[in-house]
Amino acid sequence: xxxxxxxxxxxxxxxxxxxxxxxxxxxxxxxxxxxxxxxxxxxxxxxxxxxxxxxxxxxxxxxxxxxxxxxxxxxxxxxxxxxxxxxxxxxxxxxxxxxxxxxxxxxxxxxxxx
Amino acid sequence: xxxxxxxxxxxxxxxxxxxxxxxxxxxxxxxxxxxxxxxxxxxxxxxxxxxxxxxxxxxxxxxxxxxxxxxxxxxxxxxxxxxxxxxxxxxxxxxxxxxxxxxxxxxxxxxxxx
Numbered sequence: 354x355x356x357x358x359x360x361x362x363x364x365x366x367x368x369x370x371x372x373x374x375x376x377x378x379x380x381x382x383x384x385x386x387x388x389x390x391x392x393x394x395x396x397x398x399x400x401x402x403x404x405x406x407x408x409x410x411x412x413x414x415x416x417x418x419x420x421x422x423x424x425x426x427x428x429x430x431x432x433x434x435x436x437x438x439x440x441x442x443x444x445x446x447x448x449x450x451x452x453x454x455x456x457x458x459x460x461x462x463x464x465x466x467x
Numbered sequence: 468x469x470x471x472x473x474x475x476x477x478x479x480x481x482x483x484x485x486x487x488x489x490x491x492x493x494x495x496x497x498x499x500x501x502x503x504x505x506x507x508x509x510x511x512x513x514x515x516x517x518x519x520x521x522x523x524x525x526x527x528x529x530x531x532x533x534x535x536x537x538x539x540x541x542x543x544x545x546x547x548x549x550x551x552x553x554x555x556x557x558x559x560x561x562x563x564x565x566x567x568x569x570x571x572x573x574x575x576x577x578x579x580x581x
Contacts, residue, residue: 368522389572396557397510397557397559445509454525455503455510455512
């Protein structure tokens, strides 16, 4: 079965530190890749997505992600985090034979200390 | 705001009861998917409806059922509630056929089964 793993359950950083959240998926075919963020008490919000083309994808709020097909990875990065980035981050995959439905990772909770 | 609204926001039910959760899709979207997000986990795909027909189902038993209406709003019904059904239920709407998927999530319904 398709699965998505995220390397860290909880990450704690100080403001201005750099961030990298790992994501790996198990599906060998064509995939669409996403990062969603869930701020406390709010809905899931799309940060960025990759369908094809340049494997380095830029999203909102200064986030970017790099798709490395050979490693089945789609890691999320931000050069300098802010306190307002405190949230839960979910990596998600849509395999090409899975309709239009997401397989989500378990999430990484990011706490940014002021 | 995503334009996807869910009701109610919170609900407490007793084991064995039945529950109906509602979702109003974003205007113009023809597809709705439902996800279950247990505490500390990523959302898990329950099923999807496209043009009022079920169009894919995850690993959930038949007591989880749904409907999509001509105005593309949707219901999730759960019969014979179990304690493990306690979770955040998310609705996502999207427009299938645009060459790429972007789903918009509602804020969810928090169901507690006691």
